[in-house]
Amino acid sequence: MAASTTDFARPASEAALDALAERLRERNFEVVIVGTAAEAKAAVLERLPEGAEVHSGKSKTLEDIGVFGELMEGDTYDFIRKRTMKMDRKTQMREISKLGASPDYMLGSVHAVTEAGQLVVVSASGSQIGPYASGAQRLILVVGSQKIVPDLDTAFRRIAEYVFPYEDARLREQLGIGTKWTRTLILERDFNPGRTTVILVREPVGF
Numbered sequence: 001m002a003a004s005t006t007d008f009a010r011p012a013s014e015a016a017l018d019a020l021a022e023r024l025r026e027r028n029f030e031v032v033i034v035g036t037a038a039e040a041k042a043a044v045l046e047r048l049p050e051g052a053e054v055h056s057g058k059s060k061t062l063e064d065i066g067v068f069g070e071l072m073e074g075d076t077y078d079f080i081r082k083r084t085m086k087m088d089r090k091t092q093m094r095e096i097s098k099l100g101a102s103p104d105y106m107l108g109s110v111h112a113v114t115e116a117g118q119l120v121v122v123s124a125s126g127s128q129i130g131p132y133a134s135g136a137q138r139l140i141l142v143v144g145s146q147k148i149v150p151d152l153d154t155a156f157r158r159i160a161e162y163v164f165p166y167e168d169a170r171l172r173e174q175l176g177i178g179t180k181w182t183r184t185l186i187l188e189r190d191f192n193p194g195r196t197t198v199i200l201v202r203e204p205v206g207f
Contacts, residue, residue, distance in 0.1 A: 023117035027189035057128035061206030106136030112155035
């Protein structure tokens, strides 16, 4: 039976999380399972050395767990987004793009993860795609258990029917413009073990 949009918001079982963690490890991803948003925040921050160069996409998951606010308000890390917000979009866009393309640490989430361990993310601008794929030295992804889907077909259904409408409405409310689906990245596996850490969260975080 096909998953409904209600299913796309439902947390996965403990057994499903454990099985996914094993599949991800087989694909060379490091995996940590935590219970709550607070535990997810702690798991992210303990992996960031003091003073580290850190970048992130505009991730509701990172907002929900408190990491985005920590990076914006604190001075423990060199948060690239804080630097680029002070730069001129008309005269410094090339420099802004280069700063975000290859950070030491890239933080974010995905829009779906298959039971087999394929991580799926889509984007409008594509700005996070490069660092996710290869630009960042280290990648840390926080994934709520509600994002687990049976297969890639269902992953794309989750994005089209659940994620995209939510994000489009959110941006129209905040910025007065919607979003577009122009880029798709599937992280099939890691070439080098240890580059990517996936923090699986039992409770739903993000959308």
